[in-house]
Amino acid sequence: MASLEHYEAFVQTIERGSLTGAAKRLNRSLQSISRALAALEDELGVELVRRTTRRLHPTPAGFMLFEKLRTALKDIENARAEAGRDADRVSGVLRIGASVLFAPNHVVPTATAFLQRFPEVEIELVLNDALADLIEDRLDVAIRIGDLGAASLRSKKIAQLRRVVVAAPSYLTRRGYPKAPSDLSTHLCVVRTFGPEGDIWPLTQGAEIARVPVKGALRCNDAAAANAAVLHGAGIGLAPLWQVRHDIDAGRLELLLPEFEPPPIAVSAVWPASAGAPARTRLFIEMLSHRLAGERI
Structure with a gap:
């Protein structure tokens, strides 16, 4: 029967687009990731991933499984964080979306302070002035000015801009x-x-x-x-x-x-409603909200 490690290997393979990327993210060997993916496909009796010369892509069945496993793994991660109740142990990758102009002066300072406060966290900033799709772009949180986007997203107003x-x-x-x-x-x-x-x-x-x-x-x-x-x-x-x-x-x-x-127009943090925000996301939103409250914007 597939283990949690098999599911993690599959999800990371899809998110990273390659076996190598998944191995690096999970700190495992390339062979173990490949074996985990093959074992999962054998057990389910369906092809989950199609391999091209440049990138791996999920099949329709693989994408459906990926969406459900991604949510389930986040829930497991959240449960572990909640059980620990120890903010100093916050870890993992935090992917943050923001606009190209707003991020350097108003998101990057908080991101830098956050990394100093939580050294086991890695942050990936995804800057784009278009309204990003949080699921497609694999964002944990996006900082949006004005339009919140999809009604299904959870949101918190963190500032107002004159x-x-x-x-x-x-x-x-x-x-x-x-x-x-x-x-x-x-x-x-x-x-x-x-x-x-x-x-x-x-x-x-x-x-x-x-x-x-x-x-x-x-x-x-x-x-x-x-x-x-x-x-x-x-x-x-x-x-x-x-x-x-x-x-x-x-x-x-x-x-x-x-x-x-x-x-004024609102600045809001938005995140997917399909899963509870992990501790690192909640703490970053709180830190950014506190910082923006003290700025002249």
Whole structure:
């Protein structure tokens, strides 16, 4: 009968894409991983893995087994961690998804501190501005700004991000200052073609949120490039404060319409609902939440 070691070898083979990767992850020999996979296929009487020249891929039956075993093994790991009740023994690989711009300043410092606190943990950062699929990308937790993605995910709000309207002094010298949201219709605005707003900016007017149409000669699908365009005087921009704070502090950008500041957007940690979050995931979320609470974002 297949043992827990057989199941672990199979799951790691699929996650790592090779027998070699599984052997390295489990600190076992390549031969033992190969034997475990063959024994599991023999016992079940079905092919679980197809081998190509570059990577191993699960068959339909293999993928179904992988999904169930992955959840079961996480539950076993969680049970062991809970039984130990010893935070100093937190270990394993923690795969964290985050956006390319947000991670360096706001996730990496916490990740570094976390590794110092829990030296038996390894962290893999998976940075992507697209909305990652946690199961497909094998993420334990993702740090998301705004959209949480699938409703089946578990989530915890860990911070709120201010958004501001800004422009470069060179632009304001040419075109003047908007005094009210309606004035934006006479200005050039740098439009972000990604995200929920685009060319409709949500600005606070009293107790309500006004959706103000904007337009401009430059549209962009990347946050860093959009911020650079605003910095070079292409037009007025709407951006999270954390992305442009240094330029505001240095006088390279000016804050506009502060009394009409858009509502903040949430930063949340999300993780798969199919299994309870292991101790390392919960502790990382707590540490990141505490750190962000003390930052000006």
